Amino acid sequence: AQKVTQAQTEISVVEKEDVTLDCVYETRDTTYYLFWYKQPPSGELVFLIRRNSFDEQNEISGRYSWNFQKSTSSFNFTITASQVVDSAVYFCALSEAGTGNQFYFGTGTSLTVIP
């Protein structure tokens, strides 16, 4: 079974719109870690955020914010006032404490911001 589901394959928004990327995960571990990565057209993977299962506080970093809800097993990512430079593929990932540091990635959401 897929441990991380990113149901949105592609999203297009017009510049300055807000956009939310969904991530739903599945785990039986009580201790786990969630991550978001950005992959711009140049291809490298850029780390955005790490969250552990004991910290459900939402986080804001500039135009980026993350909403972690254990009750719905979701870790959604919102970009406020999107910019063309936000165009990229975004990956959500899960790492469980009990499985030797394996990382499970979703299939990614391709975001296009139209000027």
Added chain:
Amino acid sequence: EAQVTQNPRYLITVTGKKLTVTCSQNMNHEYMSWYRQDPGLGLRQIYYSMNVEVTDKGDVPEGYKVSRKEKRNFPLILESPSPNQTSLYFCASSSGGTGRTEAFFGQGTRLTVV
């Protein structure tokens, strides 16, 4: 500077010709992994290693080999590459335990097998 270095960045080879993609990290991380990225499939783990001489299969290990003789290096070996191994490959390292960090990724190796 903390980094994961993969080489080569681009490689075109022919079916059956053995190749090795090197990966080195300078962060003293215990954990290292290899992933392949294919359109619509995200990143899939090929092999991972929890420490020197400790390796295990990920989700798609067929056709690949790895070794971990030193903590910093984790080469990926394709003994007899086939066209279905054409993909974008990433090496990653991370620290584990309660201080688990994010995975640090190399720049990627784009492999084409003809």
